[in-house]
Amino acid sequence: MSYVELKDIRVSYDNNTDILKDLNLSIEKGELVSLLGPSGCGKTTTLRVIAGLIAPNDGEFLVDNQNLTKVPVHKREFGMVFQSYALFPHLTIKENVAFGLKLRKEKRNIIEKKVQDILAITGLEELGDRYPKQLSGGQRQRVALARALVIEPKLLLLDEPLSNLDAKLRLAMRIEIKRIQSQLGITSVFVTHDQEECFSISDKVAVMNKGVIEQFDTPEEIYKNPKTEFVARFIGFENFFELTPTEDWKYKTVDGTIFQSTHKWEPGKRTGTIRPEDIEIAAITQQNTNNTVSGTIKVRTFLGKSYQYEVETPIGTLLANKADDVVYQVGDNVTLSIPAHKLIIV
Amino acid sequence: MRKNVSLKIFAGLVFAFLLVPLLIIIVTSFGTNSTIQFPIKGFTLEWYSKVFNNESFMDSFFLSLQVAFFATLLALIIGVPAAYSLARHRVFGRNWIKSFFLSPTIVPGLVVGYSMYQFIVIKYQFPIIQGLLLGHFLICLPYVIRVVGSTIEQLDFSIEEVSWTLGSTKLQAFIKVVLPNITSGIFASFMLAFINSFNNIPVSQFLSGPGVTMLPTSLMNYIEYNYDPSVSALSVILMLGTIVLMYVIEKTLGLASIS
Ligand SMILES: Nc1ncnc2c1ncn2[C@@H]1O[C@H](COP(=O)(O)OP(=O)(O)OP(=O)(O)O)[C@@H](O)[C@H]1O
Ligand SMILES: [Mg+2]
Numbered sequence: 001m002s003y004v005e006l007k008d009i010r011v012s013y014d015n016n017t018d019i020l021k022d023l024n025l026s027i028e029k030g031e032l033v034s035l036l037g038p039s040g041c042g043k044t045t046t047l048r049v050i051a052g053l054i055a056p057n058d059g060e061f062l063v064d065n066q067n068l069t070k071v072p073v074h075k076r077e078f079g080m081v082f083q084s085y086a087l088f089p090h091l092t093i094k095e096n097v098a099f100g101l102k103l104r105k106e107k108r109n110i111i112e113k114k115v116q117d118i119l120a121i122t123g124l125e126e127l128g129d130r131y132p133k134q135l136s137g138g139q140r141q142r143v144a145l146a147r148a149l150v151i152e153p154k155l156l157l158l159d160e161p162l163s164n165l166d167a168k169l170r171l172a173m174r175i176e177i178k179r180i181q182s183q184l185g186i187t188s189v190f191v192t193h194d195q196e197e198c199f200s201i202s203d204k205v206a207v208m209n210k211g212v213i214e215q216f217d218t219p220e221e222i223y224k225n226p227k228t229e230f231v232a233r234f235i236g237f238e239n240f241f242e243l244t245p246t247e248d249w250k251y252k253t254v255d256g257t258i259f260q261s262t263h264k265w266e267p268g269k270r271t272g273t274i275r276p277e278d279i280e281i282a283a284i285t286q287q288n289t290n291n292t293v294s295g296t297i298k299v300r301t302f303l304g305k306s307y308q309y310e311v312e313t314p315i316g317t318l319l320a321n322k323a324d325d326v327v328y329q330v331g332d333n334v335t336l337s338i339p340a341h342k343l344i345i346v
Numbered sequence: 347m348r349k350n351v352s353l354k355i356f357a358g359l360v361f362a363f364l365l366v367p368l369l370i371i372i373v374t375s376f377g378t379n380s381t382i383q384f385p386i387k388g389f390t391l392e393w394y395s396k397v398f399n400n401e402s403f404m405d406s407f408f409l410s411l412q413v414a415f416f417a418t419l420l421a422l423i424i425g426v427p428a429a430y431s432l433a434r435h436r437v438f439g440r441n442w443i444k445s446f447f448l449s450p451t452i453v454p455g456l457v458v459g460y461s462m463y464q465f466i467v468i469k470y471q472f473p474i475i476q477g478l479l480l481g482h483f484l485i486c487l488p489y490v491i492r493v494v495g496s497t498i499e500q501l502d503f504s505i506e507e508v509s510w511t512l513g514s515t516k517l518q519a520f521i522k523v524v525l526p527n528i529t530s531g532i533f534a535s536f537m538l539a540f541i542n543s544f545n546n547i548p549v550s551q552f553l554s555g556p557g558v559t560m561l562p563t564s565l566m567n568y569i570e571y572n573y574d575p576s577v578s579a580l581s582v583i584l585m586l587g588t589i590v591l592m593y594v595i596e597k598t599l600g601l602a603s604i605s
Contacts, residue, residue, distance in 0.1 A: 051511055052511075064493075073507075073515075074511070074512075077484055077513070078511060078513070080507075080510065080511040082504045082507070082508060084502060086505045086507070086508040087525060088502035088527075089505075090526040097511065099522075101514055103512060103514050103518070104513060147508075147512070148512075151512060
């Protein structure tokens with residue numbers, strides 16, 4: 001039994017279409033788990049179910065073996081950071097941060113101390129007496145974080161907390177969030193649709209599609225070994241081609257070439273995929289060996305570090321990136337090799 | 347350029363058309379003529395002192411003030427929570443309710459007054475003061491619901507949600523987070539409803555009874571038999587009061603957001 005358990009959660013806003021379908025998710029204590037997926041896939045909805053802002057139509061939600069499905073928001077003691085930060089405009093930064101502690105009727109000096117400590121951790125000591133509208137985006141974001149953290153939440157929920165910041169600040173803030181989260185050891189759920197952000201910050205990633213978790217794994221595993229075509233596409237695989245499994249744990253392409261993959265062989269699964277940068281491109285060779293396919297360059301695109309070639313082959317049009325040391329022309333015939341350890345079967 | 351000039355002249359004429367009668371009233375209120383006449387022959391403050399010494403003016407003035415005040419207060423107590431639930435919850439027929447609250451600004455005041463008379467006086471036979479309060483409460487309510495409602499709609503809903511996650515009940519969140527952020531709307535709607543109740547003629551006319559006269563009624567009664575400038579003086583006093591209130595609204599919320 002994990003620390004946080006979502007069991008067969010189903011959510012439907014209009015009782016017609018399910019926004020979340022039998023969603024299951026287990027989170028260990030102290031972990032930072034990200035929900036990653038395209039817009040509208042149900043990330044925010046999942047987070048709001050966890051927070052208690054939405055009651056699921058079916059399913060259970062447990063933390064620390066306690067069933068919280070029917071516990072109202074204000075009794076759950078989770079910290080939440082909204083995309084808009086949602087700071088109280090009429091309160092100073094200190095008062096914003098102290099809001100949750102005052103509701104808990106803690107002693108004045110204890111509140112004072114806790115607020116000071118968290119402002120120090122989040123680097124906001126100087127700004128305590130200002131009002132939210134006097135702060136920059138990054139500072140507001142940290143206030144929202146401090147306000148959620150100061151109540152020592154059982155769970156920290158973050159809904160795209162960095163999406164309103166510019167690229168440089170995003171990078172700094174995500175390192176900051178990770179540092180604070182691991183320093184305080186708070187179990188966290190982080191919603192994002194930015195895969196780099198998600199991979200760099202998370203212990204585990206749940207890739208969501210249309211209300212379903214397609215894969216729940218460590219960032220490395222998802223990056224190197226996507227389990228479904230959706231996940232592969234989402235994290236940058238662009239070449240997909242049909243493969244037929246053979247008896248000797250290999251695969252055959254539509255034109256009969258044998259392809260091998262070092263990844264787990266499973267009968268029935270038969271779409272091969274590879275990232276454009278993992279395909280090796282070379283001048284045409286006569287005999288077709290295993291894991292190669294020949295074709296003609298149709299389009300060449302300059303990407304800066306490399307060129308991208310669109311190559312028409314018997315198994316379909318493939319994209320291959322190659323550094324600019326050897327440059328091929330449109331119309332050239334080339335051989336593409338697909339390394340066995342880079343070929344993923346989904 | 348030419349077009350601009352003629353537009354300015356046109357706008358100037360419209361303003362003059364609106365303002366000149368007001369200016370004439372102001373001027374005549376200081377005149378020594380015994381009827382309202384323009385231009386005036388001499389300067390005097392006699393009419394102002396006459397207003398303050400006229401018992402029926404003063405009584406009806408304070409009555410109107412009290413009715414307007416308590417009706418508005420009541421409208422706030424009921425209207426603010428109502429506006430909140432209209433803005434936040436999926437109330438059945440929400441758009442119909444909203445249009446309904448616009449209706450008093452569309453339906454002629456006389457019709458409103460007469461239908462209130464039918465119900466409050468004829469059908470349910472309310473005592474006069476209570477009837478007046480109820481009638482004026484009904485005039486005030488739409489202003490509260492519309493002005494406070496639009497302020498609530500502009501408020502970021504997530505600040506309420508975040509306060510729930512921090513441990514406050516819905517009621518605590520309403521008091522600690524919503525109310526402090528809609529004070530300007532509450533204040534403005536108070537002023538607006540107050541002015542409208544105070545200046546309302548038809549409802550006061552229909553609902554008042556023997557011995558109970560609201561200011562507009564007493565003003566009309568007076569004009570029927572006298573045509574002296576004390577009416578002008580009273581109007582100037584009322585205009586001044588309204589201008590001060592409007593100025594306060596403008597400072598707190600901006601007039602644009604209520605019309
Ligand atoms: N209050 C609501 N009523 C009806 N449908 C809703 C409501 N909120 C969200 N939805 C729908 O539920 C689906 C999932 O929404 P959700 O906000 O969870 O997506 P998301 O993954 O967070 O997307 P994004 O990355 O754009 O924030 C969407 O199709 C959305 O249209
Ligand atoms: Mg979202």
